[in-house]
Amino acid sequence: MANHTAALLATVDADKATLDRARPLPAHTVASLREKLMLEWTYHSNAIEGNTLTLRETKVVLEGITVGGKSLREHFEATNHRDAILYVEAIVAKHEALTEWQVRNLHALVLKSIDADQAGRYRQENVVIAGASTMPPDFMHLPAEMAGLMHWYDDAGATHPIERAAELHTRFVKIHPFVDGNGRTGRLLLNFELLKMGYPPAIIRKEDRLAYYDALDTACVSGDFSEITSLVAVSVQRSLDLYLEVLGLRK
Template structure:
């Protein structure tokens, strides 16, 4: 990691300690913060992939209202992502270890009602990623690659949680095991790792899309995770600031 990233992680951990010391947090405040971050996470993660709903439209859709002039897929992507977050929260609450079964379940929720044939299933033919400098592994090797991902994760407990989450996300995206929905599923995995360690979700904003794709590409090609870790750390820091500000703990 770069000195800049190390310093940022130290600041994040100091803020985390401050927040942990204030627990238990007020129930209504915690619920409103969760709702805010869930909305923003859903909006930005979908917008990165081309969903056309605005932030306000996403909120309305999550409340069960149809937005005129928007595709059925746009609506499904919003409600599916919300359901996938709820699933991630449930496995974090149960302190479950990461597994291929969970990853398939997350992806199944992401594509529910959009492409039921491919939901939760590794792709059955070779694919390429538009704009990427690397090619995903042959589809015949996907089970082996995913097992290796879980094995790496099981042995990486000594890493800082933010660094580990960024690398888990990148390794998953490089494997690209599904026909569609890899980005959303990967960011859900990213935040599974962060939330499990007591950090807020990293919301990578649509305005950071280019920097995000560039840092992912750099890590996939070179194995240097510095840029993607820095970007994830910035996103965690932004979410942490939201918590501290609302709770009146920001100096």
Template sequence: MLQTVDASKTQLDAARPLPPHTLASLREKLLLEWTYHSNAIEGNTLTLRETKVVLEGITVGGKSLREHFEAMNHRDAILYVEEIVAKSETLSEWQIRNIHALVLKAIDDKEAGRYRQENVVIAGASTTPPDFLHLPAEMKQLIAWYDGAGAMHPVERAAKLHTRFVRIHPFVDGNGRTGRLLLNFELMKAGYPPAIIRKEDRLAYYDALDEACVSGNYDSIFVLVAHSVLRSLTTYLDVLGLADSRRDDE
């Protein structure tokens, strides 16, 4: 699977620099789909088209204010992730807090960017997140692990970063969205397009995360993320007229 991903990325890299308008349109498409699917996984009821309208500054009737904020906030968080990738900044707790603060902006300003001050359970999960008193140590360990994981394939490292973060569940809300932003921070840093985990794959995604958190077996989440990366790579290659017969939906 990773060989297929890398072959597609090699094709894309060979076509760089991409035409500016093509690049801008692909970025806009993926930003919209990433925002829609990541929010929909968490229960946001905006459709893809409604999400597009909200990001253009138009209010959608019958939808809650929170759902509007979730779309706009996620877009702003993506822009921040793009910014830190462009600056080649290394991952830090400060950045993670900043990403989360953008995700919860105007939704729960008290908790935005703040580690939780209480214990929580995750509905449907087989594991319980660490006690809130352990969060500072857990997050330091996460960054220490990340700093030492440079030899891993970027797709595996991104998936493992995401999973380890979700297991810690450091915030009272917004952990899933923040975790997927971290996933794509790592992929984009390595020159891959963002992986869009689709709403339709929510059950398989949750099952893969649960398996990794319970047993330490990351195979399922690695495969799911690799498929998602390949889908985005194929979108680029299709637009550039470079796609071959490989598809990730068999």
């Protein structure tokens, strides 16, 4: 691991320890922080994929109001993503181990009412990813590839949680098991792993889209996960900073 990445992880862990020492946190503060991060996670994850709802419009849609001039699909992408986050939180709360079944359930939520035929179903055709240097595996190999991902995950417990989350995300995106919705599902998996280990979510911002794609591409081509791990660590740090500032714990 690069020295820069190791330093980032050490800073994140020091701040997480500060936050952990303050637990239990005030209930209303936690609820408002969760709502803010859920909104930002939904907005940015969808915006990375081309959804044109603004942050404020996303908030309104999540409150059940229709925004004029925006497609039905964009509305569903917002509410579906929120429902998928709730599912991630439920898995974490029940201490359930990650399985392929849950991955498919997550994807089914992401594409609910958008593409019923493909929701939760591994692709039955081959695809290419625009701008990527690697080719996703042949659809015939997807069952073996996904089984391999779960096998890797079961053995990855010794690595730092942020490294493990970044690598899980990258390996999933490289397999690209679904026709659509892989990015959103991959970022939900990333944060499943972080939330499970007591970290706040990593919100990869729309503005960081290019750096994010470059880091993913580097990892997929070379097997070097330091860039994507650093990007995830910086994203976690932003969420931690928010917690520490609101709670008055920022030194």
